[in-house]
Amino acid sequence: xxxxxxxxxxxxxxxxxxxxxxxxxxxxxxxxxxxxxxxxxxxxxxxxxxxxxxxxxxxxxxxxxxxxxxxxxxxxxxxxxxxxxxxxxxxxxxxxxxxxxxxxxxxxxxxxxxxxxxxxxxxxxxxxxxxxxxxxxxx
Ligand SMILES: [Zn+2]
Ligand SMILES: [Zn+2]
Numbered sequence: 001x002x003x004x005x006x007x008x009x010x011x012x013x014x015x016x017x018x019x020x021x022x023x024x025x026x027x028x029x030x031x032x033x034x035x036x037x038x039x040x041x042x043x044x045x046x047x048x049x050x051x052x053x054x055x056x057x058x059x060x061x062x063x064x065x066x067x068x069x070x071x072x073x074x075x076x077x078x079x080x081x082x083x084x085x086x087x088x089x090x091x092x093x094x095x096x097x098x099x100x101x102x103x104x105x106x107x108x109x110x111x112x113x114x115x116x117x118x119x120x121x122x123x124x125x126x127x128x129x130x131x132x133x134x135x136x137x138x139x
Pocket of ligand 2: 110118119127130
């Protein structure tokens with residue numbers, strides 16, 4: 001049975017992805033990531049006017065990081081996107097970063113982002129809120 005999800009079974013391997021970058025690319029990505037973190041740190045910890053400028057710097061830094069990593073193709077898609085299995089509702093499935101921990105492959109909820117009425121883990125890949133629904137579909 002093909003599961004109706006666009007979450008890949010494999011996780012994004014940031015160690016392998018990092019190792020695939022050239023030293024120059026690593027420097028670009030690393031500096032952009034530091035800009036982002038420092039901007040957010042200022043935004044959260046400083047009063048205005050530094051806080052306001054920090055939030056705008058964070059917005060710009062995230063844009064710059066996305067442009068550096070994705071639009072300039074420093075990180076090749078195959079590290080985090082793969083074709084879906086034949087017969088799937090989706091054309092692509094996505095390898096999530098490890099940082100999120102366990103994720104429900106039906107709804108995308110996770111440990112720190114539970115479903116509205118609360119949920120737990122029915123299986124390693126399905127939350128209790130989705131577990132009953134999956135059975136309804138199968139019945
Ligand atoms: Zn779920
Ligand atoms: Zn859930």
